[in-house]
Amino acid sequence: MLSDKAKKEIEAALKKYPNKRSAVMDALRIAQADRGGHLERSDMEDVAVILEMNPVEVNEAAAFYTMYNIQKPVGRHHIQVCRNISCSLLGAEHIIKYMERSLNIKTGETTPDNRFTLSTVECLGSCGTAPMMQVNDDYFENLTEQKVDEIIKKLV
Amino acid sequence: MEKILLKNIDKPESHRIENYIKDGGYKAFAEALKLKPDNIIQMVKDSGLRGRGGAGFSTGLKWSFIPKDPTIPKYLCCNADEGEPGTYKDRAIIDNDPHLLLEGMMITCYAIGAAKSYIYIRGEFVFGANRLEEAIKEAYAKGYLGKNILGTGFNLDMYIHRGFGAYICGEETALLESIEGYRAQPRKKPPFPALAGLYGKPTVINNVETLACIPAIIEKGPKWFSSIGPEKSPGPKIFGVSGHVKKPGLYELPMGTTLRDLIFNHCGGMLRDDRPLKAVVPGGVSAPMLTANDLDTPLDFDSLAAKGSMLGSGAVIVMDESTCMVKAAFITNRFFSHESCGKCTPCRDGTPWLTRVLKRLEHGEGRPGDIELMESLCANIFGRTFCPLGDGAVMALRGALKNFREEFQYHIDHKKCMAS
Numbered sequence A: 001m002l003s004d005k006a007k008k009e010i011e012a013a014l015k016k017y018p019n020k021r022s023a024v025m026d027a028l029r030i031a032q033a034d035r036g037g038h039l040e041r042s043d044m045e046d047v048a049v050i051l052e053m054n055p056v057e058v059n060e061a062a063a064f065y066t067m068y069n070i071q072k073p074v075g076r077h078h079i080q081v082c083r084n085i086s087c088s089l090l091g092a093e094h095i096i097k098y099m100e101r102s103l104n105i106k107t108g109e110t111t112p113d114n115r116f117t118l119s120t121v122e123c124l125g126s127c128g129t130a131p132m133m134q135v136n137d138d139y140f141e142n143l144t145e146q147k148v149d150e151i152i153k154k155l156v
Numbered sequence B: 001m002e003k004i005l006l007k008n009i010d011k012p013e014s015h016r017i018e019n020y021i022k023d024g025g026y027k028a029f030a031e032a033l034k035l036k037p038d039n040i041i042q043m044v045k046d047s048g049l050r051g052r053g054g055a056g057f058s059t060g061l062k063w064s065f066i067p068k069d070p071t072i073p074k075y076l077c078c079n080a081d082e083g084e085p086g087t088y089k090d091r092a093i094i095d096n097d098p099h100l101l102l103e104g105m106m107i108t109c110y111a112i113g114a115a116k117s118y119i120y121i122r123g124e125f126v127f128g129a130n131r132l133e134e135a136i137k138e139a140y141a142k143g144y145l146g147k148n149i150l151g152t153g154f155n156l157d158m159y160i161h162r163g164f165g166a167y168i169c170g171e172e173t174a175l176l177e178s179i180e181g182y183r184a185q186p187r188k189k190p191p192f193p194a195l196a197g198l199y200g201k202p203t204v205i206n207n208v209e210t211l212a213c214i215p216a217i218i219e220k221g222p223k224w225f226s227s228i229g230p231e232k233s234p235g236p237k238i239f240g241v242s243g244h245v246k247k248p249g250l251y252e253l254p255m256g257t258t259l260r261d262l263i264f265n266h267c268g269g270m271l272r273d274d275r276p277l278k279a280v281v282p283g284g285v286s287a288p289m290l291t292a293n294d295l296d297t298p299l300d301f302d303s304l305a306a307k308g309s310m311l312g313s314g315a316v317i318v319m320d321e322s323t324c325m326v327k328a329a330f331i332t333n334r335f336f337s338h339e340s341c342g343k344c345t346p347c348r349d350g351t352p353w354l355t356r357v358l359k360r361l362e363h364g365e366g367r368p369g370d371i372e373l374m375e376s377l378c379a380n381i382f383g384r385t386f387c388p389l390g391d392g393a394v395m396a397l398r399g400a401l402k403n404f405r406e407e408f409q410y411h412i413d414h415k416k417c418m419a420s
């Protein structure tokens, strides 16, 4: 069930558009944040009801965009390391391997304590400060092993 | 050259409207509201401004296609999807000078007669989306947005639409589909968005940097703008440099600056003095790479097209001697197949096939005939796709094969890399 806060946020998003369907991306984003980082089928059904859409259509929209984690819970800190060209030229693979060793998980996995999920992603638009990663909403740039250690230590 | 696009980004609290106004901001908008919309369109045409999102289409001409009938609602969509690997210029404006973008959008909306406008920002730019949200609030509070703006009778509302991970949303018609709540798959053209765009209404789609050029064109005049850089491709341009240079970063320079000047003067040269330049991608990964022989090429739309590459987004990716071109091609191609929207077969099936071949080459498992196989796959994709993404994948790979074919062959013959 969506929280009242989430429902209010979706109501506000609806005001931006001439029809309800256009708010589907906002609504799914809000629902995902409401659940703490991923979407369950019931969330998409809730969104469908509010937007007067067919649940299949909501599902289809959600499945297209990579940032919706459909039935795929993520840890409290979702670490996404850029693997694209500018980051790769300056050692992204090394950072990814170092991260796997430090967290003792493989890319795509979540630590048993549910603290971290590690993913790789395509270019995040921060190529001049490569290598870089995003943790939840925040960007971390010019990464080195030492910097990665410091960042991880602070994320409880 | 006096900076206009990056002039504010390093100032403290540059995102605040008071500071923007204190430094002369929103004067151009007030000025524009005194002009006839058609005059503004003419000024932008005369300035020679060409779109900074990649295609380099004349901005004034694009605006002039919008029907004049005041009873038809019209839209402006700002393309802030910034997804072309290597590109990070729009983000600097969004994060640190959001009002420059908003002012450009306001003038554009007035010129084309739009009363509603959306900024399509990629989902990962959460900081930027919040900045824009705040900036829009400030602009409403100061009366630059809303009803009867500055007492002129002009009304304008502005909204943010957040993407959620899909490079294809940067393609303008896919962007419209995405705002309308569908999967972001490109639309058939024609009809062009100028006639039937967002919700079927006349729509202009412009890139962030394009829109950020508009206030200066109003304030300083079209002649000033067109006098910077080459005649057919004028104006200031942000070059975003990444890769193996000493000082990667954003450089606002005249269009037509040479690669050599950019890399060896502005960026301080190669990252390591003992590793010379091997290849440079001049305009985001869709642009075919150039080599050390091409360093005197001016960075502008026409000069790069003449070299068989393109200016694209102006993202310059520099690779030194230590770079494995097979790996670079693999990473680039993997990106395109990952981002293929699945609408047309040549791209949906062809790009992952290329990625599989490149992957085995990169892993030392290449087979004789793999280069020819890739060439034939490229031929079956190029020119046969629904949108330019598939062509971009091919152009990037062909650029690597053309300049570094022997490296690909070496990978096949020796099962390892020439560069390492």
Ligand SMILES: Cc1cc2nc3c(=O)[nH]c(=O)nc-3n(C[C@H](O)[C@H](O)[C@H](O)COP(=O)(O)O)c2cc1C
Binding pocket: B050, B051, B052, B053, B054, B055, B056, B057, B059, B079, B080, B081, B082, B083, B084, B167, B168, B169, B170, B171, B172, B173, B205, B206, B207, B208, B210, B211, B387, B388, B389
């Ligand atoms: C696959 C693809 C991705 C694109 N991505 C972007 C983008 O991220 N940002 C952008 O401004 N234009 C992008 N474009 C270009 C847009 O389709 C469009 O031409 C541009 O936004 C028009 O604005 P402009 O005339 O101001 O350049 C992309 C095009 C294609 C085919």
Ligand code: SF4
Binding pocket: B168, B186, B339, B340, B341, B342, B343, B344, B345, B347, B348, B385, B386, B387, B388, B389, B390, B391
């Ligand atoms: S070329 Fe690729 S991205 Fe473009 S429509 Fe076809 S499948 Fe989609």
Ligand code: FES
Binding pocket: A082, A083, A084, A085, A086, A087, A088, A122, A123, A124, A125, A126, A127, A130, A132, B085, B086, B087
């Ligand atoms: S390539 Fe990593 S942020 Fe662009």
